[in-house]
Amino acid sequence: MISLEIGLYALAAGGAVALVGAVVLRLLRGRSILTHTVVMLAVTVLAVVAGVVAVAKAMFLSGHDLRVVLITVSASAVVSLAVGVVFGRRLAASAVWAETARKRERRLEAGRRELVAWVSHDLRTPLAGLRAMAEALEDGIVRDPATVADYHGRIRVEADRMAQLVDDLFELSRINAGALRLAPTRVPLREVVSDAIAGIAPLAASKRITLVAAETGWPIVRGGERELARVVSNLLVNSVRYTPEAGTVQIDAGQGQDGVWLAVSDTCGGIPAGDLDRVFEVAFRGERARTPQAAGSGAGGGLGLAIVRGLVEAHGGHVDVRNTGHGCRFEVRLPVTTG
The missing domain is CATH 1.10.287.130 (Signal transduction histidine kinase, dimerisation/phosphotransfer (DHp) domain)
Structure with a gap:
């Protein structure tokens, strides 16, 4: 009979804590996995503590014995919570990583x-x-x-x-496939840009597009010459294809404290905000992203900008795009530079 009474005391105390914990979890729905894990661990530990305290009170333990029980239970609770938080972090990180991997796949x-x-x-x-x-x-x-x-x-x-x-x-x-192997050398950007402009000149001339390159400020970078030439060429081809007749495509570069930058600006009419994050995706051609006049420009297979991003990232840099008035500006930043 006494055992049953003790069990009921422990059950009542633990149940009360569990009920409060359920309410807290409901209020915290939508929060991170780590938050839910920590709350559940805290509820579990506090339920045990509440049960022990309730039983100790019911047994009319002396003040000394009650303090010993409380100290022991509190120490165990602190250790349990600390271990739970550590493993909860790992569980949350693993869950986030798995979800990110699934989304990426x-x-x-x-x-x-x-x-x-x-x-x-x-x-x-x-x-x-x-x-x-x-x-x-x-x-x-x-x-x-x-x-x-x-x-x-x-x-x-x-x-x-x-x-x-x-x-x-x-x-x-x-x-x-990760099979790209760079052969880094000192690459004068001015020469790379000059060759790319010469290659795109016939297409630009057929659309009466003016190609403008900065006279000065061209830095020397360390990277794969063929890959950097491909980056510049793809950016120019993309801008010329999507710029209406009699438009302008401008390319310039410079060097700052965080590395080298190269930018290609055009008068394509701009890109809708919803498409800005997609222009570097494979097979995204952006028929909706540019002006209607670009329809007859002979758009490619939608791989040029995806290749640009891959090659730039292989150099440890990044590329982005933003709208600028009547067109857009593609900007490449490379962190590894020399003199």
Whole structure:
């Protein structure tokens, strides 16, 4: 009978603490995993303490014995809470990491599916055109020398486009697989930019776009020359493609305390705020992100800016974009620099 009475005292005290803990947890819903873990541990320990104290009171222990019990239980409670907090932190970190990993995997899987769809479309269209033109030439349907020459030119253009797409896919696969190996050297940015401007000049001229490069302030960086040239070229190609006719694309660079920066600014009309965080995603072409005049500019496979981000991050830097008035500004920052 006495054992039953002691059990009821302990159950009542522990139940009261548990009820309060349930109310606290309900009020804290939406908080972090660590907060919930600590509260649950505290409720568990306090329930035990309350039960022990209630039983001790019911047994009419002497003041000395009661103090001994309370000190012992309190010490055990402190140790239990400390250990619980430590492991709660680890549990919370593991849960957050697992959730982040799941989100990242879902995002990558969605990106892969979207990439396959884009690539399939980009290959199917030129291949159909190439096949039709080749059959027309083979069957002698087209005999006029001017038309034959035009067909040959269009076949070459489509072949170059597919070759560029394959090259982009190969570069992106190297980045994503961690197979990119840089060969760092001293790279004068002025020369890299000059070569990139020379390469993009015909496309810019066809759209009457003015390319402007700063006269001075070009630093020397340490990095992979081929990779940095690809970064500059991709940024220029992207800006020229999406800038309306008679627009302007400007490129400049400089060096600060935290490293080297390089910026490409254009008059593309700006990018919607909701798309700013997506422009560096694989296969995001941004038809909704630029002006309608860009529709006929021959947009690429949506891999250029994703490659830029991968190459910049491989150098330990970062790239971002923001709207500036009538256009946008892509800015690359590289932390590793020399003289």
